[in-house]
Amino acid sequence: MGRWPENVQIKEVGPxxxxxxxxxxxxxxxxxxxxxxxxxxxxxxxxxxxxxHPKWVPALSDAHDVGKRIKRHPNVxxxxxxxxxxxxxxxLETGIDGASVxxxxxxxxxxxxxxxxxxxxxxxxxxxxxxxxxxxxHVTGYVSTVFDCPYEGRITPEQVVRVCDKLFAFGVDDVxxxxxxxxxxxxxxxxxxxxxxxxxxxxxxxxxFHDTRGMAIANIMTSMEYGITRFDSSIGxxxxxxYAPGAAGNVATNxxxxxxxxxxxxxxxxxxxxxxxxxxxxxKLGKTLPSKTLASAASQS
Amino acid sequence: MGRWPENVQIKEVGPxxxxxxxxxxxxxxxxxxxxxxxxxxxxxxxxxxxxxHPKWVPALSDAHDVGKRIKRHPNVxxxxxxxxxxxxxxxLETGIDGASVxxxxxxxxxxxxxxxxxxxxxxxxxxxxxxxxxxxxHVTGYVSTVFDCPYEGRITPEQVVRVCDKLFAFGVDDVxxxxxxxxxxxxxxxxxxxxxxxxxxxxxxxxxFHDTRGMAIANIMTSMEYGITRFDSSIGxxxxxxYAPGAAGNVATNxxxxxxxxxxxxxxxxxxxxxxxxxxxxxKLGKTLPSKTLASAASQS
Numbered sequence: 001m002g003r004w005p006e007n008v009q010i011k012e013v014g015p016x017x018x019x020x021x022x023x024x025x026x027x028x029x030x031x032x033x034x035x036x037x038x039x040x041x042x043x044x045x046x047x048x049x050x051x052x053h054p055k056w057v058p059a060l061s062d063a064h065d066v067g068k069r070i071k072r073h074p075n076v077x078x079x080x081x082x083x084x085x086x087x088x089x090x091x092l093e094t095g096i097d098g099a100s101v102x103x104x105x106x107x108x109x110x111x112x113x114x115x116x117x118x119x120x121x122x123x124x125x126x127x128x129x130x131x132x133x134x135x136x137x138h139v140t141g142y143v144s145t146v147f148d149c150p151y152e153g154r155i156t157p158e159q160v161v162r163v164c165d166k167l168f169a170f171g172v173d174d175v176x177x178x179x180x181x182x183x184x185x186x187x188x189x190x191x192x193x194x195x196x197x198x199x200x201x202x203x204x205x206x207x208x209f210h211d212t213r214g215m216a217i218a219n220i221m222t223s224m225e226y227g228i229t230r231f232d233s234s235i236g237x238x239x240x241x242x243y244a245p246g247a248a249g250n251v252a253t254n255x256x257x258x259x260x261x262x263x264x265x266x267x268x269x270x271x272x273x274x275x276x277x278x279x280x281x282x283x284k285l286g287k288t289l290p291s292k293t294l295a296s297a298a299s300q301s
Numbered sequence: 302m303g304r305w306p307e308n309v310q311i312k313e314v315g316p317x318x319x320x321x322x323x324x325x326x327x328x329x330x331x332x333x334x335x336x337x338x339x340x341x342x343x344x345x346x347x348x349x350x351x352x353x354h355p356k357w358v359p360a361l362s363d364a365h366d367v368g369k370r371i372k373r374h375p376n377v378x379x380x381x382x383x384x385x386x387x388x389x390x391x392x393l394e395t396g397i398d399g400a401s402v403x404x405x406x407x408x409x410x411x412x413x414x415x416x417x418x419x420x421x422x423x424x425x426x427x428x429x430x431x432x433x434x435x436x437x438x439h440v441t442g443y444v445s446t447v448f449d450c451p452y453e454g455r456i457t458p459e460q461v462v463r464v465c466d467k468l469f470a471f472g473v474d475d476v477x478x479x480x481x482x483x484x485x486x487x488x489x490x491x492x493x494x495x496x497x498x499x500x501x502x503x504x505x506x507x508x509x510f511h512d513t514r515g516m517a518i519a520n521i522m523t524s525m526e527y528g529i530t531r532f533d534s535s536i537g538x539x540x541x542x543x544y545a546p547g548a549a550g551n552v553a554t555n556x557x558x559x560x561x562x563x564x565x566x567x568x569x570x571x572x573x574x575x576x577x578x579x580x581x582x583x584x585k586l587g588k589t590l591p592s593k594t595l596a597s598a599a600s601q602s
Contacts, residue, residue: 004488182597185559185564186560186564188563211515212593213556213593213594214594215511218519219310220519221487221522233352244596244600245600246596246599247592247597247600248597255514255516258514259519262489262516292512292513292514292515292591293514296483296514296545296549
């Protein structure tokens, strides 16, 4: 207890994981303005969009435009989600520092999400990962439903490392382990990290929590007790949960910063600038974002 | 890590701390029906109302009626907030198993809240505590703003134990330490409990967290790592924050149960029955309660 890391690195995934789960559309010019605000906040990684086919994620169909128009801050690494070679080509043409590939630790969730079995997904990802590495890009592998699957229930750590082993063998730099439906409690985080950290170095593990049941901050605490120092989060808690309409999605960057800075951990991110960016997108979406820290700060300012 | 208590006891404070911060009024008959639902949920302590003068807490002006009409479950301890001898008399006449007195660890918050300095408050509380003990009642001392005060900022553990020492000397059975404005992070909980638990037994300490910035679940985890097994919470997260309109108040009992049961800790409370009671009061208030677990469960059922 009380032994927190000195520095923690946040990847802001609001423009991708957040917006893809929001019903309201945001104009491209507003996205660009907003991502530029995020770039000025001190955050060092931003996932700016997804090159998944627009049929699947219409909210991000302007990925190419967004990527071309955002102002690239020299201290920020910009990444995008790429599902296949076509997506990677578009992302490379648009401009990325990093490519994120994705699959699920759950067979059924993987099939529902990308229409392939886990084994059928591997060769596709292998090609994308190798090509992205050849292009000199950082590659992150998102592994979803690492704790629970909405179709299969509990997922074992062994199912998770089976997928991670392959992704690392294909050449990813790191993996981001996702509590996609936000069901995990800290004991599940411990069980997974016991297995994962006996196998891979801490620096190669990113934790990606959704706050669907309000457990994300506690899960981040537990992860830090295991030495994890990299987390994905979404500004304002942007993005709902596709499996529970009205429920919260990604953990809010604002709440994560409140925790980290309160514990004396350095992130390099300005809470004030992040709050301004959250209020900007909240206004564009015309709905109150779920971050409690944001609601609290906004009502007092 | 991972060494959680076997049992945790929750005091449901929604009917008092929750409702007193809600703008909408709930009819007495609805309160009675709702408290009866809570009594059937397995919860062992319910604070059913406050005998503070109705001028200060108009939402609870029917405390006497509520107390007379609720069905007393043999396994539940019913308590009420009492500010002074007049309040205690009314509470005793109405029927209580326990009386809760209250004051603040912050001089300014105490003055703003009860129009007296801390030292002026002591004799009033002493008389109430002694009288309640003479009547054979359990007495809890609420100490508010134990981490931060909206007027004074940071409160030291020494300020907190100064108040607790007096309350224990007057005869309270336990104290409930309140993060009244929901600003604490786990390192503050550690700092306070380091001092508090070097002085008083664990069983006499209740932690009372507000979730204004989404830190409450993490703070409960940290408290449990210190051996604390008693927490106050409010069904659905009922009750706002008077210092930040629109922001969250008490930690939601539903979220606490999700955490505790997920960790394998026994509470004796049925999540389903608690959810039904939360949906009942949500409907009466005509607003969505902040509990994420409730939102998630409600959207799926």
